[in-house]
Amino acid sequence: MSALRPGAGLEASRVSFARGSRLVVDGIDITVPRGAxxxxxxPNGAGKSTLLHLVAGVEAADVAALTLDGDDLVSLRRRERARRIALVEQDVQAPTxxxxxxxVGLGRIPHQSAWGGDTSRDREIVARSMLAAGAAEFAERRYDExxxxxRQRVNLARALAQEPELLLLDEPTNHLDIRAQLATLGLLRRLADDGLSVLAALxxxxxxxxYAxxxxxxxxxxxxxxxxPAAVLTPELIRTVWGVEAHVLRHPSTGRPLIAFAERADGHAADPPTDGTDAAAASVIAGPGGPEGFAP
Incomplete structure (x- = not known):
């Protein structure tokens, strides 16, 4: 990773986006401090992927105040934004x-001149990124095979090769077996501990x-x-948002929440939520930022 500048990380406020007549993202505030x-x-359709796209600049928000370390992201040129923010999407199409x-080398493009081509440093960063993402063993294989x-590991390596300050990930554990899931999230944890800002839809x-x-x-x-997590992921919140019953246990080693899902006593799944909110959910607020904030 490149040397990270000190700063407050990502700050997004009043982020709104409509697709046609449907409001997909409705005035969201969120912050991701450095090292977090x-x-x-x-649930599906909640707006997670769209929010990541808006922060990354893949789509333009209708209304938004977006800053990274105090710099206005909206006004940044696309190349500069790509140097500072990397997005790992669920499915990436690459040339056959x-x-x-x-x-993975495509992640170096924002840092290269138009006619410079790959340098020894670029190749070193690509190799290091593939090793970190667990993709080194198939470096010479065709991506479409x-x-x-x-592919998910290669996509993560490509994002790491960008040397971003903010790493966005859309379902980074999708398609991975449990060992690879733990390795990927462990890597994200270490990257954050080294000062990277990480925001992942899971x-x-x-x-x-x-891990969060x-x-x-x-x-x-x-x-x-x-x-x-311990304050937010309560049985009441899970029932309200996902429409299922859950028991929240404590992991015997880490003490962090461990979610066990259950059917209702009558053997049926809980009724699905109507609008995704109620008084119980609204009351699950931790930190001075309220429900929108991300208290450092």
């Missing part, structure tokens, strides 16, 4: 026949609780609750 792992949680290490899990609540400093729960494009 934030987890975006919520491209080797995995060449796909890799399994879904192998489906697995227990994994999020195990802070979780933000979305429903219908709005923040329902935010704070430390």
């Amino acid at each position: 792992v934030g987890a975006l949680l919520g 026949g491209l080797r995995a290490d060449h796909v 890799l399994s879904g899990g192998e 489906h697995d609540l227990s994994l999020a609780a195990s 400093d802070h979780v933000v729960v979305l429903a219908n494009g709005a923040v329902v609750a935010a704070g430390p």
Whole structure:
């Protein structure tokens, strides 16, 4: 990783985005301090992927105040934004026949001149990124012949090769077996400990609780609750947002929340939520920032 500048990390406020007549993201506030792992949680369609795209600049927000270390992201040129923010998406299309290490090398483009080509430093960063992401063993294989899990590791390596200050990930454990999931989230934890800001959309609540400093729960494009995992991930919140019953236990080694899902007493799943919010969910607020904030 490149030397990270000191700063406050990501600060996003009033982020709104509509697709046609549908409001997909509705006035979201969120911050991710330097050295923190934030987890975006919520059911399908909650707005997690869209929010990541808006922060990364893949899509333009209708309304937003977005800063990274105090710099206005909206006004940054696309190349400069790509130097500072990397996004790992669930599915990435690469040109047919491209080797995995060449796909990772695409992450160096924002740092290269138009006619400079790869340097020895670029190649060193690519190799180091593939090793960190667990993708070194298939560096010379064609990307389009890799399994879904192998592609996911290559996509992460490509993002690391960008040497970002903010790393965004959309379901980074998708397609991975449990060992690879733990390795990936452990890597994100170490990157954050070294000063990187990390924000990942995750489906697995227990994994999020195990590795994140802070979780933000979305429903219908709005923040329902935010704070430390132990304060936010309660049975009441899970029932309200996901429509399932859950027991929140404590991991015997780490003491962090461990979520066990259960059917209702009548053997049926809990009724699905209507609008994703209620008084119980709204009351799950931790830290001075309220439900939108990410208290450092």
